[in-house]
Amino acid sequence: MAKSLPIVGAFLVLIAGPAAMAEPTAERQGELLYRLRQDCGSCHGMTLKGGLGPSLLPAALADSPAEALVEVILDGRPGTPMAPWGFEIDRDEAGWLVRRLKEGL
Amino acid sequence: MVETRFPKRPTKHLSLLALFLAFGLAGCQAASRGTGDLGLVVERAAGRVQIFETTGRSALHQVAALGDLSHASTVFSRDGRYAYVFGRDGGLSKIDLLAGRLVKRVVQAGNSIGGAISQDGKLIAVSNYEPGGVRIFDAETLAPVADIPAIYGANKARSKVVGLVDAPGQRFVFSLYDAGEIWIADLSSPGEPGIQKYQDIGRQPYDGLITPDGRYYLAGLFGEDGIALLDLWRPEGGVQRILDGYGRGEEPLPVYKMPHLEGWASAGNLLFLPAVGRHEVLVVERESWREVGRVAVRGQPVFVVARPDGRQVWVNFAHPNNDVVQVVDVASRRILRTLRPGKAVLHMEFTPRGEQVWLSVRDEDRVEVYDTGSFVRIADLPADKPSGIFLTARANRIGL
Numbered sequence: 001m002a003k004s005l006p007i008v009g010a011f012l013v014l015i016a017g018p019a020a021m022a023e024p025t026a027e028r029q030g031e032l033l034y035r036l037r038q039d040c041g042s043c044h045g046m047t048l049k050g051g052l053g054p055s056l057l058p059a060a061l062a063d064s065p066a067e068a069l070v071e072v073i074l075d076g077r078p079g080t081p082m083a084p085w086g087f088e089i090d091r092d093e094a095g096w097l098v099r100r101l102k103e104g105l
Numbered sequence: 106m107v108e109t110r111f112p113k114r115p116t117k118h119l120s121l122l123a124l125f126l127a128f129g130l131a132g133c134q135a136a137s138r139g140t141g142d143l144g145l146v147v148e149r150a151a152g153r154v155q156i157f158e159t160t161g162r163s164a165l166h167q168v169a170a171l172g173d174l175s176h177a178s179t180v181f182s183r184d185g186r187y188a189y190v191f192g193r194d195g196g197l198s199k200i201d202l203l204a205g206r207l208v209k210r211v212v213q214a215g216n217s218i219g220g221a222i223s224q225d226g227k228l229i230a231v232s233n234y235e236p237g238g239v240r241i242f243d244a245e246t247l248a249p250v251a252d253i254p255a256i257y258g259a260n261k262a263r264s265k266v267v268g269l270v271d272a273p274g275q276r277f278v279f280s281l282y283d284a285g286e287i288w289i290a291d292l293s294s295p296g297e298p299g300i301q302k303y304q305d306i307g308r309q310p311y312d313g314l315i316t317p318d319g320r321y322y323l324a325g326l327f328g329e330d331g332i333a334l335l336d337l338w339r340p341e342g343g344v345q346r347i348l349d350g351y352g353r354g355e356e357p358l359p360v361y362k363m364p365h366l367e368g369w370a371s372a373g374n375l376l377f378l379p380a381v382g383r384h385e386v387l388v389v390e391r392e393s394w395r396e397v398g399r400v401a402v403r404g405q406p407v408f409v410v411a412r413p414d415g416r417q418v419w420v421n422f423a424h425p426n427n428d429v430v431q432v433v434d435v436a437s438r439r440i441l442r443t444l445r446p447g448k449a450v451l452h453m454e455f456t457p458r459g460e461q462v463w464l465s466v467r468d469e470d471r472v473e474v475y476d477t478g479s480f481v482r483i484a485d486l487p488a489d490k491p492s493g494i495f496l497t498a499r500a501n502r503i504g505l
Contacts, residue, residue, distance in 0.1 A: 037150070038449070038467065038490070039424050042362050045193055046150060046175035050216060051234060052265065052282070052311070052363065076359060081311070081327055083359035088425065 022092035032089070032097055033105070043081065048105070053082065058104045066102065070094045140185040143202050144454065144496035146465060146472055147190070148489040149174040154190060155488055156202055159456050159463070159496065162474055162484040166205025172196040172212070178219045178493055181500035182244065183226035188495070189244070191220040197231055199247060202497070211247050213240050221271040224503075228292055230269060230277045237263035239279060241292060250295050257284035257304075268313020268324055268366065270504045272337055280310035280324040280333075287313075287324055287335055287344055303344045306333040312366035315504035316376075316391070323347075325366050327381055330357075334394060347394040348378075348387060357382025360405050362423035375435070377418045379406035386420060388438060398438050403429045408452065412477055413459040417441065421450045421464075430464065432480070442480050446473050451491070457498035465491035 024032060037046050043053035054060060061069065073094040076084035089097070143165070145154045153169040171177075173194035180189050187208065190198040195214035200207055216235035222228070228250060229242045241251040255264040264281035272278050277290045287306050291299040308328025315322050315337075324333040330352040334345050364379035375397070376389045386409055388398040404426025411418050418433040428448045434441040448468035455462050461483070464473045467490050474484040499505040 039361070041175050045173070045216070047173050047194075049173075049194075051176065051193065051218070052267075079328075081309075081360060081363060083361050 022095070024093050024096055028093065029096070032093055033100075035089075036097065036101075036105075048101070053080075056101050058102055061098075061102050066095070066098045069098045069101075073097065138203060140202050140497050141457070142497075143185070144463070144494060145179060145188055145190075145200070145202070146463075146486075146488050146491045146495075147174050147177045147179075147493040149177060149492040150490040152192075153489070154179075154188075154200065155486075156200075156205055157472075157486065159461060159474075162486070164486055166202075168200050168205060168207050170207070171198050171210070174492070176218060176492075179495040179499075180220060180222040180229070180505070181495075181497050182222070183500055185497040185500045188497075189220060189222065189229050191217055191231055193217060195233065195235075197229065197242065197247060209247050211242070213242070213249070218265070218267060219269055221269050221277055221504075223271055223277070223292060224273055224275050228275075228295060230271075230290075230292075232266040232269035232279055234265040237265050237281075237283070239266055239269060239277065239290065241277075241295065241298070251292070251298050253288075253290055253298055253300065255281050255284065255288070257281060257286060267311055270313060270315040270322065272315055272322065273319040273503065274337075276337075278313065278315065278322045278335070278337070280306070280313050282309060282311065285310065285328075287322065287333060289335075289337075289340060301340060303335065306344045307331060307346065311363050311381075314366040317503060319503040321391075323366070325364065325378070325381065327360075327363070330381075332378070345394075348389065348396055351380060351387060351396060352383060355383075358384065358405065360423060361425065362405070362407055362427075364405070364407050364409075364423075373415050373435070377409050377411065377433070377435075379409045379420075381405075386418070386433065400433050400438055400440070402431050402433075402440070403443070410453055410455070411435070412455055412462070413457065417477060419453050419462060421453060424449075427451070444475070444480065446482075447471075452493050454494040454496055456496065463494045463496075465494050467491060 043051050044056050045051045048056040074086035076082045142158050142160045145156050152171050155164050156166040157164045172192045175193045177192050188200045195212045195217045197213050198210040214233040217233050220231040227244050229244050231240050238254040255266050257264050264283035266279050267282050269279040275293050280287050287303040289301040307326040310324035311327040313324040322335045331349040332347050334347045374391045378387045380387050386400040390397045404422035406420050409420050420431045430444045431440050432442040446464050447466045451467050452465045462475050462477050472486040472488045476483050
């Protein structure tokens with residue numbers, strides 16, 4: 001069992017691509033999900049169905065490339081209330097959030 | 106033995122009777138209590154509200170199963186007995202504050218933002234994002250009375266509606282976020298609302314307020330530096346722009362939470378308003394509508410609320426400064442005190458005469474009560490991720 005785990009891990013890295021290598025720590029993941037619900041939720045709704053800001057549910061994000069969504073999180077969207085979060089969320093963390101959002105929480 | 110046993114039975118019956126009487130009396134006491142010192146706090150993630158009283162500062166009831174309460178707000182029936190809670194999921198819930206129970210709940214839209222109660226207390230209006238518009242309900246039964254779709258432009262698109270308030274003359278006033286319009290709906294004939302529209306009032310009105318006397322409606326603009334002003338005594342005069350360009354062309358700072366304008370502070374002839382994209386509170390003189398000062402504060406203001414006597418203005422902030430509350434002295438327009446209640450102070454509500462202020466501190470899972478004279482914290486009440494706090498004194502105030 002112990003031997004097979006690293007193999008499974010390596011396989012996952014292969015299929016998920018390099019971005020998956022930079023997973024936030026479990027503690028940080030918890031913080032990010034809390035922030036998503038509580039603070040992103042101010043505009044996008046606690047259930048992410050949308051509010052003043054658009055829905056962040058998988059169906060709503062399906063047509064947007066992950067890279068573009070990462071940029072929106074980091075830099076905001078000029079002309080809209082979407083603020084840049086790059087001051088406290090780094091690129092890897094934003095990438096992890098986008099993957100979670102696209103697959104559904 | 107029989108003699109000794111015999112008296113015991115009546116005693117048992119008597120104690121049961123006493124128990125019933127006690128419950129009965131307790132019921133009577135609850136029913137005959139006033140509601141003037143009651144309020145509720147929204148536990149938004151739990152979909153629940155707690156009902157509390159501000160005299161002994163204790164929790165009385167919990168009412169659950171209210172749906173998605175993110176951004177939930179409340180108005181009260183004019184007798185102060187019922188609260189109407191507006192949930193994000195379109196839920197409109199009527200709660201009996203004395204009995205501590207849900208009377209009725211309707212899901213009237215897909216996505217809602219707030220509501221108001223009419224001047225005569227008979228109608229409840231709800232502002233919706235999806236489908237964009239305002240819906241009117243009977244306050245007694247929650248039966249639908251009228252539907253006002255917020256249709257605008259050549260494409261007949263529907264706009265999200267924000268900043269809904271009641272106004273004298275059985276009217277409601279609200280703003281169309283996507284359209285940049287202000288509408289007045291006259292519900293004198295409830296089934297046939299008369300609508301007056303004001304177009305091109307500015308980009309992205311994000312919330313609105315009516316002055317406590319019900320005369321002026323102001324819509325804050327996110328898309329421009331300025332505020333749209335409508336004089337409801339002279340609606341034919343149209344919408345005028347005030348505080349135009351208050352950002353002086355400077356690049357706005359990011360806004361991590363939209364300011365809320367329901368509590369825009371009105372103190373004497375001054376209004377204290379949150380700047381958008383600037384860490385300032387703007388001070389505006391009523392009637393001339395000129396800016397007469399600014400107060401530099403710790404972050405992006407969210408709520409800027411005056412103590413009922415107008416002598417202090419309390420300010421909370423957007424993330425990442427939401428662990429701080431600042432108190433502005435109105436006379437000197439200086440920061441009187443900076444408090445650090447804990448992470449994520451979401452809302453502030455004064456008792457009717459202002460000797461206490463109740464703060465919801467989301468990340469600490471508690472409501473904190475402060476003495477507004479000494480700034481001493483006088484009580485804590487546990488609450489699950491508390492957001493809005495609403496006291497029944499709102500029942501008798503225009504615009505709340």
